[in-house]
Amino acid sequence: MSTTVRAQLLLYCPDQPGIIAKVTNFITVNKGNIVYLDQYVDRVENMFFMRIEWELGDFLIPKEKIEDYFNTLYARPYGMYFRLYFSDHKPRMAVFVSKMSHCLYDMLARYTAGEWNVEIPLIISNHPDLQHVAERFDIPFYVFPINKENKLEQEQKEMALLKENGINFIVLARYMQVISPAMIEAYPNRIINIHHSFLPAFVGARPYQAAYDRGVKIIGATSHYVTSELDAGPIIEQDVVRITHKDSVDDLVNKGKDLEKIVLSRAVCKHIDRKCLVYKNRTVIFS
Amino acid sequence: MSTTVRAQLLLYCPDQPGIIAKVTNFITVNKGNIVYLDQYVDRVENMFFMRIEWELGDFLIPKEKIEDYFNTLYARPYGMYFRLYFSDHKPRMAVFVSKMSHCLYDMLARYTAGEWNVEIPLIISNHPDLQHVAERFDIPFYVFPINKENKLEQEQKEMALLKENGINFIVLARYMQVISPAMIEAYPNRIINIHHSFLPAFVGARPYQAAYDRGVKIIGATSHYVTSELDAGPIIEQDVVRITHKDSVDDLVNKGKDLEKIVLSRAVCKHIDRKCLVYKNRTVIFS
Amino acid sequence: MSTTVRAQLLLYCPDQPGIIAKVTNFITVNKGNIVYLDQYVDRVENMFFMRIEWELGDFLIPKEKIEDYFNTLYARPYGMYFRLYFSDHKPRMAVFVSKMSHCLYDMLARYTAGEWNVEIPLIISNHPDLQHVAERFDIPFYVFPINKENKLEQEQKEMALLKENGINFIVLARYMQVISPAMIEAYPNRIINIHHSFLPAFVGARPYQAAYDRGVKIIGATSHYVTSELDAGPIIEQDVVRITHKDSVDDLVNKGKDLEKIVLSRAVCKHIDRKCLVYKNRTVIFS
């Protein structure tokens, strides 16, 4: 693997002739070595989406000035939304859990094995049950019990803790609490949830029971960014598994667990790799 | 393949000790050769479901009296619902279509190739568009244009035609009309529909547009028995295909067509093979 | 849908800085409106692959000179392999069949419904069995019985017929004959086969029996370009379906038929849409 630092640029703007050439030129004339490029034009919205990655080894613009230059030369003139990242900056991720351990274990196994370019400084829960998991992986674990009365107050404390730890994004790993608008606004398109159904089917509580009652032949799981509307945010990843009439609700729960953890981890990985863009409640997931 | 006629018995009843032994004994003591048996106990409802098939070659009870004997000796005493079929009786199936040909072609190709143990005496449509398809396969095609005013009247004519042709069950192959309660009641659990979404997501009209708008990463198709509640009948078969942000609504329509025809044909095949039982809006699909 | 004619350019060349910018500039400075662009860099081979499509409405270079200009200005200087197509030219496709009809019906249903931008001037078979299918769709059907002695001679006649009909590519729709090298060389990467297994598993004859004997839990189908090595050409598309110990060889054959026809039709569609490039026995399939 190369150890050269790479810049990662994600952007969208109204589509226009020559836009790819303009952006790639910016990089190549400044001696950046492009190592990744994926783009897509939404013909309905007439929007151009792009992710481009280049090595900074010989890049003529100093790392700390790239954002400013790009903003001045391209983003403003072309009406672009863009985000710039660097491969040597590990995003910092907080995990929220309740009582079920399967998603947490799956993520910590990948984290500990060095598969993810991320830091996990803390785990937050509304129950003490999974403290032992955090301890096995030597990650600080904070319990904030939540009820109707103390919810906003506890979330304030959580947000202070997140800020203190420089958290960039949050993963709800089967966290059984609805997040309040204030926290969602503080982390726009940066709270990733796993819902244990094939959304938009079976929104809300007890989706496996609902799937059983409806008699579906396939169940699913959906990972999405959290927005103010419950289970209605932009979908990052989904997957499904076939069931039969022989499967009880408990069987669905067990088969679903494997879906949930894999779908959530795939979504988190895409987010860590800066491969997700959100536009009008839909995601563009780069290759 | 054996040319011996086989009896096919589907049943359900409250579960009780020894029920399998009782039913299988009925067949074996009367010298029936069991060639298929699949059973299932629903532990929630405490119901026993069974499908059993046996060769009639040396069977001691005359074919035409089996139903009566079984009813007297087992069905009444054990509170059974049952249906008895014979392999030498081909069910008669009517196909309803509108303007899209993919499901119709798929079924007629199987029918013409002799894959299905069924007769298709006629095709009914509310539009003349697919007459040429029926002609290619030499199947009578009847057009009943439908509007708000004439709907019940036209359905009466359709039902007369179905009766006249001895139709046992109906397949709605992308038929773009809601079936009225009178026709549904005349064919209980014998009208098979294909809905172009992964039910219960995207009930009703324009599901591909709705799937696109919601930004799902997987689309599906669902075949179900028609009941009085729209798109809410017992599901026979579902399948899905992965999509990405690059897929337009037209792409979804095209990918969906392949799903629809395969899912519908699988469901119809299960029905023809008498492998479906309905209980409380859920299906038991035997192996 | 736009009725403007579009140019479709597929190319690959050694990767180099600015190559996307150069190609897109060629189009935009000549007033072509790019409506599709997909590219990919193979980092192992250091090769750049691209498919780009633009509307010719206001394009400054005359349609018949584009190939020459592009060749002179880009292909030679950059060591490119490229192919240029126009959306108003329908490729001409021959179908080869033997005795099984499912793939043939599936393709003709799409063709007749106008889903594919292709002409099918003829169907060729080594058996007369499927003549009735060709007749249903009013397509000329030619029988060339083949045995060890007459094989090369018959293929010569087939090739004359193909040439006479201006055939661009061939689809082997469960054609149960190995194609001789001479014919393969005449249609390099332009003969599409469907093999009824998940290649490279179960090469050769009777793959369903082999899959049954091995006790696999999933079966597949593979569509690939034909090369001189049996079942070893570049793979265009594959798909699979789950089976169980309950499935007999006949069940595998039946489940496999649905796979075969869908996989073959997907591959043919990609080929018709000029979305396949072959490099070193692997395909690049554009989105």
Next chain:
Amino acid sequence: MSTTVRAQLLLYCPDQPGIIAKVTNFITVNKGNIVYLDQYVDRVENMFFMRIEWELGDFLIPKEKIEDYFNTLYARPYGMYFRLYFSDHKPRMAVFVSKMSHCLYDMLARYTAGEWNVEIPLIISNHPDLQHVAERFDIPFYVFPINKENKLEQEQKEMALLKENGINFIVLARYMQVISPAMIEAYPNRIINIHHSFLPAFVGARPYQAAYDRGVKIIGATSHYVTSELDAGPIIEQDVVRITHKDSVDDLVNKGKDLEKIVLSRAVCKHIDRKCLVYKNRTVIFS
């Protein structure tokens, strides 16, 4: 959940009329409450396979005598192979690993969460790398470095350790050593391996590289019982995931890891639940 101990009987024998009735009668006349029954007839081999489970609460035959009675009354007369288990006996499982942690973590997460009715008294490895994983879950970890010279000697020590710990079956969780015949014979159909390909494709070493080179569009993983022939034992479970030309070998490795761990865990779960029977190198997997 019921806390009553249940007997679990798996058997196969030549098919014969009334065999289900005979076995179910044995249980019901002795006042056993049947809570599970799945059966299957292999029409090619004319073999009958069955798994039946009943509550022992009021069973008239003492638990320790059931095996003897069943053997005398049914197994011998009908030429049955059978195995009898009890739900209150947890099988004891050893895990063999080398350097990759994903399968190990996945199993230990399930084990620690109480999802599996199993004991894992020890982990064995030919490398020290994963000691830290074993320590996180407080499971003894033994290192037996293996080379050509010491292989048989080290396996003798391993087998002594397995015996000492009362191990019933072994799981090779990406253990990168071929098991010698002596150990395979000591655990017939009781060593479960995960192979990182869709067998029988890509037997042996480096299957992801081979899959990449062949240009397949789908990769898979296979869990099977180990036999003396490499990667050729009875398949318990397989699954696949779609890839594209954009996926590098590293991408295949990463996508494959998720397949491997899920497929292996599913297979192990089936084995723990006593739902696998092997007959002539094929498995019957009960529902």
